[in-house]
Amino acid sequence: MAETPDNNRGRAQPLDAGLCMHDLKVWFVREVLPLEADLMQFLRHHGRNRSDLNDLRQEVYLRAFESAHGGLPQATRPFVFAIARNILVDQFRRERIVPIDRVQDFEAIEVPSDEPGPDSSVIARNELRRLYAALDRLPPRCREAFVMRRVDQLSRREIAQRMGIAEKTVKRHLNEGLRLLVAALYGAPLDEGAE
């Protein structure tokens, strides 16, 4: 597949490794999603300030996912960033208008290297901090409904009663709450709100 990054060719597991959707899901959630903040930064930095950053991100995920069907890469990070780089290069080519100050960047799109992850206690701390920061960014009613559903595990009906609003509205709050929370959890830069 054209978009399989070169540096992973030959290292991928054979096709008959028996990858099922579950394996792909586990890989995607554990290894790809945590790269999202860095990936967004990478796309933002190299792809100009575009309004379609999320489209680019989904395109990266899609290609990573499709490439991984044939076998999971040994190192997900360089794999994902190489895909991102290819997509940006494709785009520059297709648009044919590469701003002068971009030309250099274009040549120099470097893939961030694999860094050792922080230890687990740091992860746990960051995780909670991120979670709170993400919750904080939700509109108040949205947050209220979301916490009742997620933390208290109340049904939509119970939430509607407690908040004195229609169930439909609760549903809307929950939809919106989850969408925003996910974006904040995965997309926000890691060091945000750090000490």
Place this chain on the structure above:
Amino acid sequence: MMSKREIPLASADEIDAQGAEWFIARNEPSEWTDATQAEFDAWLAQSPKHQLAYWRAEAGWERAGLLSAVRPPARGDARARRVLRPWSVRIVSVAALAAIAVVASYYWIAGRAITYATPVGGHRVITLADGSRIELNTDTVVRLLASQRSVELAKGEVFFRVKHDAAYPFIVKAGGQRLVDLGTEFFVRNEESRVRVGLVEGRVRLENSIGQTLLAPGDIASAAKDGVSIKHNAARELADDLAWRSGHLVFHRASLADAVAEFNRYNARKLVIADNAVGKLTFSSVFSTNAIDAFARTAQKSLGLSVMHRGEDIVISR
């Protein structure tokens, strides 16, 4: 290349929204019919992007589960010798009393010690010469000896991240308890009648007039004059106890009275509960430490209480 796949798909933002929507819908089993399942399958089949957006929403939901981790331990999980207060109440009122708890030695400001303090609502990080860090929560007073390896917590709460030095163990004194650090991260909260200690990482030895005990990561100890109760494997509760470091309070099935006491630790404007019955109502949520207005609104809307302003203060009643 991209256009090949891009049949008439929605924008990325729309796909993300749909992913969240489907997850929320699927999470309400009573409303999930065969027809919705078919619709869902059709949506998934439209593009792998849909599948990925759904997984992403699901993963976010799972991560938010850390918040509901704030629940009482399963039976047998805790080996508490003596439960000093219900663990179901996360951030608890006793701490409010810490404001009153001023140890006599508080006034001891010897030339060799430096005193650091935070006002109500304050939060301050101090880096010591050896790279150790101490992080002061609201309304806290600590005295640091010249060696910088001994700290007395006169009042309030501190999070320590200590650089280990076998030759000079780091020592924290609080309310008759002595903590000897063996390389580690932990918090100490000086409450009126007891000291609460939570160990995030490393090892700490807790000593008092009765004896000593070694704490392991995930332990929360509540030490009083007459004994110590230790809860093991409490990493999640620990995380909640430390929510203040990011400016938050986590309440899980907490009583209104406890929540109010906790807010009052952090704010000059006070919350007042009109009667005991109201104080016993329970709720769960997460707030910024200064979000007393948001909290009052929640009490009003979710618990159907009335909220009045009395000067700067807020009175919550039936």
